[in-house]
Amino acid sequence: PRxxxxxxxxxxxxxxxxxxxxxxxxxxxxxxYYKTIPPVAYYSVLPQIISNIGHSDHDTAKLIMYILxxxxxxxxxxxxxxxxxxxxxxLQERRDKGSEIFKAxxxxxxxxxxxxxxxxxxxxxxxxxxxxxxxxxxxxxSNDRSFKFSxxxxxxxLKAFIPPVQAALTVSHHAIxxxxxxxxxxxxxxxxxxxxxxxxxxxxxxxPKKLTAYATMDFESPPGxxxxxxxxxxxIGEMHFLVKREAxxxxxxDARVQDLNTVINRLFVSSRGNGGTERGQYRxxxxxxxxxxxLSEECGIIEWVPETDS
Numbered sequence: 001p002r003x004x005x006x007x008x009x010x011x012x013x014x015x016x017x018x019x020x021x022x023x024x025x026x027x028x029x030x031x032x033y034y035k036t037i038p039p040v041a042y043y044s045v046l047p048q049i050i051s052n053i054g055h056s057d058h059d060t061a062k063l064i065m066y067i068l069x070x071x072x073x074x075x076x077x078x079x080x081x082x083x084x085x086x087x088x089x090x091l092q093e094r095r096d097k098g099s100e101i102f103k104a105x106x107x108x109x110x111x112x113x114x115x116x117x118x119x120x121x122x123x124x125x126x127x128x129x130x131x132x133x134x135x136x137x138x139x140x141x142s143n144d145r146s147f148k149f150s151x152x153x154x155x156x157x158l159k160a161f162i163p164p165v166q167a168a169l170t171v172s173h174h175a176i177x178x179x180x181x182x183x184x185x186x187x188x189x190x191x192x193x194x195x196x197x198x199x200x201x202x203x204x205x206x207x208p209k210k211l212t213a214y215a216t217m218d219f220e221s222p223p224g225x226x227x228x229x230x231x232x233x234x235x236i237g238e239m240h241f242l243v244k245r246e247a248x249x250x251x252x253x254d255a256r257v258q259d260l261n262t263v264i265n266r267l268f269v270s271s272r273g274n275g276g277t278e279r280g281q282y283r284x285x286x287x288x289x290x291x292x293x294x295l296s297e298e299c300g301i302i303e304w305v306p307e308t309d310s
Contacts, residue, residue: 001045003033004052011057027059034067039074040184042067044171046082047259051252053086053097065101072105076117077162078169078185080124085252085294087125088132116160123155128295130154134209135245135299139201148197151229159191159219163239165303166291170262190215190236197229208244210304215239240304251300255292262289 007030011023042049049068055061072079086098102121109118130152139147162168168189172182196212214235231238244251268285291303 001048004045004048008052008055008060011060012055023057024059027057027063030060030063034063034070039071040171042071043075043079043184046071046079047256050082050086054093065097068101069104069108072101072121073108073112075185076105076109076121080121081162081164081169081293084124084128085296085300088128088296088299090297119156120160124161126154127158127161131211131243131301132295132299134199134211135243135295135301137199137209139207145201145203147199147201149199151197152195158195158213159193159216161192162189163192163213163215164241164291164293164301165189165239166258166289169291169293188217190217190239191219192216192239193218193235194229196238202242206244206246208242211241211243211301213239213241242302242304243300244302245299247298250297251292251294251302252297254300254302255294258289258292261287265289 007026010026013019013023049064049071053061053064053068055064068083072083080102083098083101086094087102089095089098102124106118106121109115109121134149137147167186169185171184192213193216194214196214198212200210202208202210214231215237216235218234265286288305290305292300293302294300
């Protein structure tokens with residue numbers, strides 16, 4: 001992260017020809033790193049990279065686009081959630097760049113004959129749109145506490161999508177900088193079989209919605225299978241999400257707070273493993289964190305923390 005901060009800050013400076021020449025050298029150096037640094041290292045700082053997509057320096061902005069495409073091609077099932085808000089941003093420039101990243105990545109996946117991942121990225125637009133519609137739904141009566149939606153069909157089965165939960169989207173700390181082929185993400189993650197057709201409307205002023213997905217460990221679906229919008233035999237439980245729209249807020253701030261809490265947890269673990277204080281080792285401190293995925297600047301989907309009511 002520090003290297004990226006120095007790069008972004010330095011190339012944003014307006015100066016004379018000498019400054020411009022040094023900025024060109026900095027971009028050339030980062031272009032070299034782009035080829036040698038593994039995608040998993042970039043994924044671990046993905047929010048920082050995305051936040052600079054509108055960088056003032058043309059060469060820096062162009063290289064950022066290359067890095068984001070590299071991450072999306074390597075980890076499409078996970079990175080698509082982090083990049084979702086670009087495609088539905090309020091700003092046309094961001095929407096255009098988001099669409100360009102997804103389309104270019106789909107072309108690369110098609111050339112690499114990774115058609116499952118190609119189709120997943122193509123279908124993601126419909127899934128994001130569906131979740132965005134849930135977030136923006138306004139009840140007909142102010143005292144309504146639930147509503148129903150009809151069965152949804154996406155271009156790929158819902159099971160193909162990695163659920164937007166922290167356990168599935170957070171890269172393993174041991175995988176960053178590792179050269180032994182360590183798998184960066186958990187292999188066995190329950191999938192979403194179907195969304196429950198009954199959506200609960202919470203009582204707060206913003207009227208966020210509690211969306212339920214039925215979980216399964218059956219990743220493959222027969223062609224043409226139609227999954228029911230209710231619990232059925234073979235389900236292993238439920239996943240709950242808070243889908244909300246903040247007209248006067250920005251869920252990207254909530255997402256960054258969770259990133260900070262994740263770093264703090266790593267520091268807690270590190271202090272236990274490196275001879276931290278006896279009291280700290282005994283208490284095993286840890287912040288309870290959860291996933292926050294932005295669908296736009298105003299809308300997002302938040303992982304529901306188990307054993308909580310609101």
